[in-house]
Amino acid sequence: MNSSKSPLIVVNLKTYLQGTGEKAVTIAKACKNVSEKYNVDIGVSPQFCDIYQVASQVDVPVYSQHIDGIDGGSHTGQILAQCVKDAGAIGTLVNHSERRLTLADIDSSVKAAGKAGLSTIVCTNNVNTSASAASLGPDYIAIEPPELIGTGVPVSSADPQVVKGSVDAVKNVNEDVKVLCGAGISKGEDLQAALELGSAGVLLASGVVKAEDPEKALEHLVSQI
Ligand SMILES: O=C[C@H](O)COP(=O)(O)O
Numbered sequence: 001m002n003s004s005k006s007p008l009i010v011v012n013l014k015t016y017l018q019g020t021g022e023k024a025v026t027i028a029k030a031c032k033n034v035s036e037k038y039n040v041d042i043g044v045s046p047q048f049c050d051i052y053q054v055a056s057q058v059d060v061p062v063y064s065q066h067i068d069g070i071d072g073g074s075h076t077g078q079i080l081a082q083c084v085k086d087a088g089a090i091g092t093l094v095n096h097s098e099r100r101l102t103l104a105d106i107d108s109s110v111k112a113a114g115k116a117g118l119s120t121i122v123c124t125n126n127v128n129t130s131a132s133a134a135s136l137g138p139d140y141i142a143i144e145p146p147e148l149i150g151t152g153v154p155v156s157s158a159d160p161q162v163v164k165g166s167v168d169a170v171k172n173v174n175e176d177v178k179v180l181c182g183a184g185i186s187k188g189e190d191l192q193a194a195l196e197l198g199s200a201g202v203l204l205a206s207g208v209v210k211a212e213d214p215e216k217a218l219e220h221l222v223s224q225i
Helices: 022-038 048-057 081-087 103-116 127-134 160-173 188-196 214-222
Strands: 008-012 041-045 091-094 119-124 140-143 178-182 201-204
Touching: 008 178, 008 214, 022 041, 022 048, 022 214, 048 081, 081 103, 091 103, 103 119, 119 127, 127 140, 127 160, 140 160, 160 178, 188 201, 188 214
Parallel strands: 008 041, 008 201, 091 119, 119 140, 140 178, 178 201
Antiparallel strands: none
């Protein structure tokens, strides 16, 4: 279930926002406005508890921040793919650097997502893990060196080799898997560099979520492409 428009930008709200979900809705609306104005695909990844509120109030692609590779039953504190799908998500992150899984768990999560009809973005930290994750057949890999996350130093210029290397490695394993990159992305030139390295878009957080005006930050990101 790859997205129709290109590039794909996913704004991960992490746990930056507190409250009843209204702030997540506001950022989701900003994603929608900028997406329509610039004809780019912009999705949002709120906390689990905000998925339903965001998805029911804003017509924007919503991604869960994680799912577990389980079926419903005797499990406590886990996240069912079908439940986030029913809440309105169209996809999910898997193995985010801040929510690491074993390779076996990633495999189960990707399978559970597929069964529920969710698109998958598997996060990786280097070229080898990008290749391994591609073998599990997700829709996207998101390569994110953890040391650059939240720094404002863009992976696309600080470590272009890991992006290009992941693009090439993933292509060798499975040509259908697209590559996003993330960590420190906030400006138009960061996105431009990411696209030039062969990525299909970006996964980002702080540059938008912590901006004084998230909609303006998103506009700055996409207005040059
Ligand atoms: O999910 C997003 C990534 O971890 C990147 O975070 P960042 O844009 O704050 O560096």
